[in-house]
Amino acid sequence: MKNFAFLSNGILKRNAKASGIFLLIIFLVACNKPAKDLSKENLTDLNKTYPSQTGGTLIDAMTGEPSGLISMIAGESASSAISSNIFNKLLKYDKNLDLEGELAENWQISTDQKTITFKLKPNLKWADGKPLTSEDVLWTWRTVIDQKTGSPYASDYQLVKNAEAPDPLTFSVTYEQAFAPALDSWAGLQVLPKHLLEGQDLHTTAFARNPVGSNYYKLDSWSHGEVIKLSRNPTSVLGQAKIDHLVSRIIPDSSAQFLELMADNIDSMGLDPIKYARIIPARPELQRKLALYKELGNSYTYLGFNLKHKPFDDVRVRKAINYAIDKQEIIDGVYLGLGINIASPYKPGTRWSNPNLEPYPYDPAKAKTLLKESGFVTNSNGILERDGKPLSFEIVTNQNKEREKSAVLIQRRLKAVGIDVKIRAIEWASFISRFIKTGDFDVVLLGWGLGLDPDQYNIWHSSQQAPGQFNFIGYNNPTVDKLLEQGRLELNPEKRMKIYHDFARILLDDSPIVYLSAGYGLTAIHKRVKGIDNPAPPAGLGWNSETWYIPEPLRRNEVSEN
Amino acid sequence: MLNYLIKRVLWMVPLLIGISLISFFIMHLAPGDITNNEAAFNPKTSEESRQKLRELYNLDKPVIVQYGLWMKRMVTLDFGNSFASHHKPVFWQTTDKDGNVTKGMIQEALPITLIINVLGLVITLVLAIPLGIIAARRYGLWQDKSITLFNFIGFSIPGFWLSLLLMYWLGVMNNWLPISGLHSINYESLGTWGKIKDSISHLFLPVVIPSVTGLAGITLFVKNGMLDVFHQDYITTARAKGLSEHKVVYTHALRNALLPLITIVGLSIPGLIGGSVIAETIFAIPGMGKLFYDAVMMRDFPVIMGILTIGSALTLIGNLIADIAYAWADPRVRRGVMRE
């Protein structure tokens, strides 16, 4: 059937209809200049200095959405990232990680070291105008320790034997025993408004999606799954922030985030080492508008042995593995040099980190000797064997690109001394319940994100080995137990420091874990945001974020919201 | 007809129960629950508190009991509250004693997914029908071959790859389209026309890419359908009668060829509801696909069950409607010749 009437009306009509619609859509779209019309800033202006001023909008991106904004029950980082802008705590850390008052003007510790009395600043107000008093602090404490609230963070606050609010500006707590990490815990509890939450079930209250706080910002709108907008709180207890609006867009995919950063639709983004060290520096157009920041985080990655499984109960085997791994190679290869080889479980440069300890060097020969001493011989496959059992195990880790890469490097190095390693990367929830809680693992590759207080009782004390607790590797050392207990009671910083230095030394000797590296947090922030301290002080990049500002010539064109 | 309908509707109930049973038990095979999330691994938290949480959510009871509890609420269409998203109702909004309305999660996500997928389906049909006709009429010629090739490529290309490439080309290199999300930052302040334009530009890629990739199946179907019909005697008769080619193709052939298309559309309804997890993740669209993915990762059982159940229910209803539409459209069926 050959039809030579090619251009009959029918075809044209049908085609025209379809193509017409399509063209119309393309036309509409192309003619629609993106609603956020970027001011075509003269790029050299980005480097000028501008005086501090108020106004502007800072847009960043989050991969996940907060489950709610009441931080004592919401666990994830997305939640605290937002709620920390809305609420205040009694204390906070200053630039050099020393404690200073936030809601509290000052505080006193009694001579028996068991009572702390906080004096609040006068005339504090909530964003709705009501006064913020010690009643709110007392109520918050009662709520966090309440069984019904079910806060995962209750344990530190439950150690308070008695709390009082004798007058609106005074709040005092008394502990059973001197509790050194106490002040740190008060720098972590976000104070909630009693007048809005009393009688409500924290788990179902609408407050979690519509909070009223006292800090620099208040919630403007929360469009689920899309964007959370905060705006400056005029009655903030700490004074005024400079930037008018904080917008957090929810963009789950990292490649989409990066594209948005390149298109100037977001102002800041957390980076992985490759973007930070290889990609952005290589593109002049990105270098021109983005400033790169790195700050040493309070976390480290490690290889953890299940001390209840053979042969990891043998310290020589653990040390051998420690010698056999080239940590610098991991830092250079996976983190592109953006990490530090550590020897104690603390952030390098802080007083808690023992400066006299040296990390295990890369020494495969020594590793082999130690293994030989432990009774291993090489079998026909080139793998070490003892009593007929080959030295072969599985490293389990979660789905984190850097950890997976580190595992691969470790696998290679261990193979070179005769150890056969398999790698398994698992999604987080399965990982925790299937392997960690059950204790059914040989070796894990994980990280610890630490608080600012040096107390690590929960991780290393022998009493913390029940399923679900954090000493899942099964470490049991009575000397360390004692040190950890003492550390919690000792309020004198010098003496405390000595305790934790000893602790780190014993830990290094025992090698229950292999420290892999302390990592840097890497961020790119658009140059329009001024006032950022670089290099970042010990407290981190965002310590003074309320003083950051966006000069008017550099702002995006924004149509006013109201 | 009525009997048929009643039978179909009645069958839906055991089907739904079967679906919910399967979903529930699959879910509980999984290790882990909501208490194993990110917060769980913070050394400042405690196991007792997690245990308390588990009791709160009835996660410590045997699976059968949990299923029973769930069914009991289901009867009143109460799908419960999300474990992860701070007790947002899974399905429909709730109003608390102060008059605060909290919207339901599916209530918010479903319209978005439906709009995107229905638009996509419409675009697919609008393009596929003419293309299929051309391919059928020019069978064996270069038009047919090129349309077929183009379709195959669309059908074989990994969607997320295409999405990223286009996002980059259209969003970054040329700034013609926004990259992700549903609305621009200043959406609220735009006029009505501005809002429409803004939505179209945000939805352009998420709608067009899946529809282009889905194009092939339908184009081929139309083409084969038309080819079949062309062979029928009544077409030869029509031509012999001297009808113009236009009339032959459009008035007679097309109608008959399109009939099975209704069935095909019916079959793609699960796709409409299921949405695309990948597309929604890449384009940051808060639809059903993304909701489901997040719920699975967080072991948010109420949400998982809610989506599977509602999604399947909608699919069954959709199929029913498609069958009714087919029965109505096909005069042979309408006049009482039942098919089962």
Added chain:
Amino acid sequence: MNKNLFLNVLSNPLSKAGFIIIVAVFLLAMFAPLIAPYDPDDINVKAILLAPSGQHWMGTDGLGRDVLSRMLHGGRISLLVGLVAVGISTAIGILLGAVAGYYRGWVDTFIMRLVDIMLSIPSFFLILAVIAFLTPSIVNVMIVIGLTSWMGVTRLVRAEFLSLHGREFVMASRTLGANDARLIFTHLLPNSLTPIIVSSVLGVAGAVLMESGLSFLGLGVQAPQASWGNILSDGKDYIQFAWWLSLFPGLAILITVLGYNLLGEGLRDALDPRSGKNK
């Protein structure tokens, strides 16, 4: 019949192209260990993200591994996943379809209701949920894709069996004393073969696409194992800068899937007596 079929298929240039592609990809995958210039797991931290060059025809990835070698080995994995998954779904489909079509009655009703249930649950959701719950691994991916794609084959086989049921040779065999299994395997199945083959070929295409999608979400083949899907997903952040990590695996998936689709459709056209080829 088979020889004619073969020639028929090959005369169509599109399905000819599909066939060539499939054979080429298969050979490359099979001989990957011999052809690959480097060990795909060979990390070289000094050679991270190098552009394609004489030494690395497809460049290197984030750990300095040669992309070409990873592509070749990854092809093996991706194909393996596709073939095994389809094998599983076809096996299940044949089994259930045969039983439903042969025994009919309530067995048939039960199986068809099962098919309805499976078809009503949006399949990607089901796959997602099951993989996430079972821990992602190659084996689980194969099983899950297999377990969620058998419905089409079941219907096909059942339809064939139902239509053949009343034929004389069936009754003749019965009278001669053939038992059920013999009937099914030696007589009924071979006649149903043609739609099964078409469905399988197209199924491989779908499975390869599915694996790449799952890898994109982090639920597919796990590191350090290479597959096209996870090479693509590793490189997605660097589309502009390390374009080779996005281009090559994407093209590979596209071409392979295209090949299977072309061949599958070509087979369907050639085998379908109603096709408009005879004009």
